[in-house]
Amino acid sequence: MQREPIIFVVSDRSDGVDNLLEEALRQRYNAGYRIVVSITGADLAHTIQQHREQEEEIALFIYEPDQGLDNTPYLEHMKAVYPKSRLLLFTDDAETLFSDINRQAIDYYLGSIWNPPESKLYPVIDELLAEWRASIEMPFVRVKGIMTVRAVRIRLKDTLHRAAEVIALSGVGDLMVIDDDNNFVGVLSVGDVLRAAMPNTDEIIGEGGTLDQAFRLFLRKGSDLMYKPVEPLVIRQPLTVDPEDHVAKVAILMIEKNIHRLPVVKDGRLIGTVGRTDICLAVVGTL
Missing domain, CATH: 3.10.580.10 (CBS-domain)
Structure with a gap:
């Protein structure tokens, strides 16, 4: 049986992914998805490519950008390798942070304040995961x-x-x-x-x-x-x-x-x- 699909969390933050965010994701989705966390850098593209080569599915990318960095290569690579995955962006300033082309690749924007997750975070992710499942034929469709x-x-x-x-x-x-x-x-x-x-x-x-x-x-x-x-x-x-x-x-x-x-x-x-x-x-x- 194939492994569970992945929720892939990427952060530009120097201190890595928000621990509270990771904890909230694991609490809600750990039973049906694998939570993978990473920071942007030279190894990110290689890591994503490895998941593809191992025929693993990434259902959702969650991206925490840094306003001072050029995030275009990361977004382009995510969508190129996993075109059907959904992309959730945490930002309070999407208009100035992303180009028109990048904005078209992003499925949902969420402000930096996502607590309580039961009302602000989980409903958004649930909907994005449902859209992803509907867009592909999962391996479990066949015996x-x-x-x-x-x-x-x-x-x-x-x-x-x-x-x-x-x-x-x-x-x-x-x-x-x-x-x-x-x-x-x-x-x-x-x-x-x-x-x-x-x-x-x-x-x-x-x-x-x-x-x-x-x-x-x-x-x-x-x-x-x-x-x-x-x-x-x-x-x-x-x-x-x-x-x-x-x-x-x-x-x-x-x-x-x-x-x-x-x-x-x-x-x-x-x-x-x-x-x-x-x-x-x-x-x-x-x-």
Whole structure:
């Protein structure tokens, strides 16, 4: 899964970015965005370029200019490398500080007094971030942008004892099953494993009918299953999704079918899984 988009704070101030501003940004946006702070200088253009080369998204630039400096190169570079990012400027004198061309690149001006942030700062940034999200197709629109690559998996010839160990260690409810050639075979559900070990009513009555006797029978049947292969319990041809599928389509499928996690399969190979938690984090986590 790709990293969170960035709110990039740049300052011309010799003492760096306002600590109160940085604290306010982290308090509000740290859950869905990374806050990066920097001062203008020779390394700024290189830093921004590095983020682009690493395919990281900068959603918003926040710029604190110094009236005595030529800020044109910085503004031009920000917009050249990240043309869809939004630019928020802190200044009380935009008319004399910026040329007409620069003013066209700036999405919003905010005075130096932004406290309290709940009424003066956050509403502005929320709107700019919403505009940015609407202007691009985020990676989380497709399954490949949110899926879990390291899917918990076992092989078709593994034993149920091995499956139980993997389930206990990973905490997952469904194990992805592959064959010896690493082709996707199906899904082993922890519910199906438990049902295979669960005694039926006649068996419980035959043991005496009490809960303690039923549980002892449950344990005994579980022990009998321990070294049997998982193959008979594997769900063949389960519902799968493609890495290019739209996340909205997958979310609807999960809700309609009451499924919590689906295998992501490409050309017969398991390349990951996608769950409700992945979708929740990607969608709600970036609002």
